[in-house]
Amino acid sequence: MAYETIIVEIEDSVALIRLNRPEALNALNTALITELGHALADADRNDKVRCVVLTGSEKAFAAGADIKEMSTKTFVDAYEEDLFGARVDAITRIRKPIIAAVGGYALGGGCELAMICDFIIAADTAKFGQPEINLGVIAGIGGTQRLTRFVGKSKAMDMHLTGRFMDAAEAERSGLVSRVVPAAKLIPEAMAAARKIAEKSQVSVKAAKEAVNRAYETTMAEGILFERRNFQALFSTEDQKEGMAAFLEKREPQFRDR
């Protein structure tokens, strides 16, 4: 499918999706959010895709929701169109892993979009922030909830109340990103991580994603039970037999996603 605000390339079982509104630092307008939703849903359905990398430009992953588009909306407009509701919720239901490769600004909705992904690899140029407070609003794509779970209450409050930016080193120290790499290596590193995930049994990849996400939604006891049942269920797969046999026979596993 041809898109206007994103570019999709599929290589080695990985879909690389680039946000592509350079004139507005990839600000998330309706067209971009809609097209991103379609592209992710397509990737989720496409048997040739086993992992997704989502990225922006060198200057900006995304500088937030589109302020121009939002500026004249009333409460009724926002409510009636369910601003950043269903379209964003659909992204959280993608079952294949999504890695955010963040270079430059990831602000407001941009930071929130990165946090919706399964993990974040940051360039050393990355700057994260929730500056909505400067616009007389607050985060609206889950930032108050997700950032707090990533970095704890004190730092999340600091970010949301002062609107200050966090650099890549602070983001790594705080647990917001999984690793920081030189800007020139951002896409190669993210693609290598994605290819590594693509080699695994997709049944266990999906089960792992679901179980880790469950940690955010439930009690420890329920989460442990969810993990245990899914761990036990994976013994019904051919890939469990193959993975363990390959280890014992000192060879690489040949997973068939069965």
Ligand SMILES: CC(C)=CC(=O)SCCNC(=O)CCNC(=O)[C@H](O)C(C)(C)COP(=O)(O)OP(=O)(O)OC[C@H]1O[C@@H](n2cnc3c(N)ncnc32)[C@H](O)[C@@H]1OP(=O)(O)O
């Ligand atoms: C999700 C919810 C509920 C809310 C949000 O996300 S609200 C948005 C939060 N984000 C921000 O407040 C950041 C806004 N942008 C900036 O502060 C700056 O653009 C910057 C610090 C990221 C970069 O500054 P710089 O001087 O390098 O570049 P600009 O000249 O300011 O930007 C270039 C070009 O992009 C347009 N732009 C940037 N961000 C947005 C945005 N969020 N929405 C719409 N347009 C944006 C900016 O207006 C400029 O366009 P023009 O050349 O046409 O002026």
